[in-house]
Amino acid sequence: MDGSRPQGLEQQARSEAEKKLQWIIGRYGDMNGERRKPYYLQQLIQEAKAAIAWKEFSVGLMELMAVDMKNAPAPTKATEA
DSSP states (O other): OOTHHHHHHHHHHHHHHHHHHHHHHHHHOOTTTGGGSHHHHHHHHHHHHHHHHHHHHHHHHHHHHHHHHHHSOOOOHHHHO
16 A cells, blocks of 8 residues: 555545534534634544545445446346246
8 A cells, every 4th residue: 555545535534624623613613612622623533534434435345346246147037036
């Protein structure tokens, strides 16, 4: 694995987390400054990383399933019953 993947993941997760943080603060407020503390953003970054990993896994699984369906034998009368 090359070194660019984790850095790209970090940047993507940070970008998504920052957007989410701004949305949360805009909608619910900053909770007397608590949501502006570094730990809060770090938690959102970790959540974003997990969501990105899950999305990549899901897309990869769907691609594998699509390939498997292309290679599957055509149904016969015996299998249709």
